[in-house]
């Protein structure tokens with residue numbers, strides 16, 4: 173057993189810090205105060221309050237209220253660990269960093285730098301994400317870098333780039349939501365995943381908006397709906413075709429917008445001629461009148477916003493499904509004015525910024541592209557290297573795991589992710605990481621992935637680490653910290669600088685603070701799609717947050733509404749795409765007669781590494797479960813609370829059944845927050861969307877078998 177040293181001391185009684193929640197993309201601002209504790213008094217150790225700000229307006233959800241608990245957990249890693257005689261044991265930084273650097277040098281010499289992979293995350297600050305990209309390309313010289321946002325934002329981001337010419341999660345401001353007269357929420361469960369945004373939706377409803385929820389389950393979000401389309405998973409692209417057909421039939425399209433601001437509508441119109449509503453009803457499992465109703469509500473509304481999230485996007489056709497929802501937006505001209513727009517509801521705290529500054533395989537900072545010669549030249553200039561020094565593009569996150577499995581990537585450095593739980597086809601990923609030559613992980617905790625590592629580096633938590641994060645609206649926010657790193661923990665960016673120095677690359681990594689990295693990021697993003705040049709720490713302090721693009725320090729920040737006059741393609745026009753009405757890629761059959769989908773619950777965050785170490789959160793959801801319809805449960809002899817084994821063509825896991833009628837028949841919904849024997853990803857589909865390499869997480873054919881009286885955990 174590893175002995176974990178003292179818990180961080182944090183604040184003195186009476187002191188407070190102002191910070192930002194480490195979890196979802198709203199990035200609610202928080203004030204945390206350590207309470208005075210009189211002798212014998214029973215009082216909470218900390219008081220947590222929301223600080224008014226433009227996104228959450230001072231609200232916090234239960235995760236934000238309890239986020240500090242993981243920071244002071246006695247399980248925090250306080251010193252580096254290295255594997256000796258098969259076990260992880262405490263070590264000095266000197267030894268741990270020396271081991272990693274020596275290993276990287278040896279692998280590079282023997283097999284070339286591309287035998288090393290880097291795997292980042294959307295919780296990292298902009299500064300760290302930027303530096304990780306630079307470290308891969310300049311510190312190591314490898315093309316293999318990608319990050320967990322591939323599983324999160326890649327379908328919507330690539331759709332935004334193709335349709336609009338740019339990807340910024342929301343094309344409008346949050347304050348536009350109450351102005352919308354119709355809101356489509358497709359595959360997004362805001363009530364549990366971005367709870368502090370709910371009042372925007374209830375305000376819209378009070379203002380008379382019609383709310384359409386597209387989700388195979390009656391979620392807490394769907395309870396708001398005027399129309400709930402409980403479709404078969406994986407059929408959103410087909411549903412959007414049906415709604416488009418309805419819009420055309422009803423005459424609810426905006427011809428003048430289409431003519432002046434878009435390309436490709438005639439092709440879409442031709443494509444829709446062959447679309448039959450009856451066929452769409454059959455594919456989606458909805459009725460024709462439900463689909464027509466959706467078209468009428470959205471089509472006749474003066475203003476409207478369409479939101480999509482992972483329900484639509486984590487599919488093998490996620491890119492095209494999103495593009496078909498964007499077709500709805502363009503066909504009705506509901507974009508670029510107040511109360512209108514599209515939002516890909518971003519997931520992680522820095523899911524937006526994390527996808528802009530170069531930790532993605534094909535990307536350089538500022539949303540520049542690594543295969544674009546001009547982009548390479550510009551960034552090489554900022555970095556002080558020849559453009560040839562920058563490697564070409566690598567592969568996506570899951571494909572990196574396949575390369576690890578094949579022995580092509582021989583060492584992996586993971587910063588800010590727990591891939592052995594969060595990748596699809598988790599058994600293969602676990603095997604890959606068991607057999608890898610060398611694995612290093614930087615984390616606050618011994619995650620399932622860190623447990624498998626050869627070296628584990630302890631990092632600072634959100635309360636201790638300065639940096640900027642970009643929220644779901646594209647608003648850059650500064651999170652400052654006054655707390656010293658506890659124990660021997662170090663900042664992620666500091667670790668990258670130390671490693672670069674040991675690899676003889678210190679000249680490119682001479683930063684004394686996060687702000688200094690940001691200064692370089694500003695320059696590297698200048699002129700790019702995600703231009704941060706006009707943003708400084710001082711400005712962020714003064715203005716509380718700044719929308720990108722922000723090309724100049726002198727200009728006022730933009731209104732937050734994109735595409736008021738033109739889209740970001742060179743000709744200023746947006747692009748329609750005809751999308752086929754597909755069945756899901758993996759259909760039920762005799763062996764796997766059910767469909768398995770998955771997602772989130774309110775109190776846990778992603779693979780649960782942090783939230784399980786917050787006692788108040790952990791206590792709310794102890795074990796994983798499968799939501800199952802009463803008739804389906806009956807068919808398999810299952811009752812509420814029974815353990816069952818769920819299997820797919822990839823593998824099996826075991827959970828308790830939660831029987832309720834809020835889910836479609838023959839569908840299972842299992843949260844993604846648990847590893848080990850309860851990990852839904854043992855069964856999920858690793859087939860990738862060819863357009864963006866998003867795995868088809870959300871739809872798999874599955875079977876269920878009762879495990880009476882056995883607890884597998």
Ligand SMILES: Nc1nc2c(c(=O)[nH]1)N[C@H]1C(S)=C(S)[C@@H](COP(=O)(O)OP(=O)(O)OC[C@H]3O[C@@H](n4cnc5c(=O)[nH]c(N)nc54)[C@H](O)[C@@H]3O)O[C@H]1N2
Pocket residue numbers: 196197324358359360361362364365366386387388389391404405406407408481482483484518519520769770771772773774775776777778779841870871
């Ligand atoms: N509490 C909590 N909040 C979080 C997170 C967390 O882990 N916990 N994670 C954050 C992150 S990183 C992300 S990416 C976001 C995710 O936010 P969401 O995408 O909203 O979350 P999910 O629960 O994965 O999926 C949303 C809904 O999709 C539905 N769904 C499943 N299959 C389909 C389908 O085929 N079509 C449609 N239309 N819907 C379908 C599910 O029933 C589910 O209700 O949440 C962020 N916020």
Ligand SMILES: Nc1nc2c(c(=O)[nH]1)N[C@H]1C(S)=C(S)[C@@H](COP(=O)(O)OP(=O)(O)OC[C@H]3O[C@@H](n4cnc5c(=O)[nH]c(N)nc54)[C@H](O)[C@@H]3O)O[C@H]1N2
Pocket residue numbers: 293294295296297320321323324325482486519520587588589590591593594595596614615616617619631632664770771777778779780781782844852853856869
């Ligand atoms: N079946 C299924 N699988 C999914 C999804 C799904 O809906 N269904 N969703 C996918 C999505 S959208 C996402 S975003 C991924 C996320 O999946 P992961 O990338 O595995 O995300 P986390 O569980 O947040 O893991 C983050 C790890 O980094 C650590 N960490 C947190 N902050 C920092 C930091 O600042 N620095 C460092 N070094 N470490 C830090 C945490 O302690 C934790 O161990 O999962 C994907 N997997």
Ligand code: SF4
Pocket residue numbers: 193194195196197198199200228231232233234235236237365366367368369
């Ligand atoms: S989890 Fe999201 S909604 Fe909840 S407090 Fe944190 S940032 Fe706000």
Ligand SMILES: [Mo]
Pocket residue numbers: 323324325519520
């Ligand atoms: Mo995500």
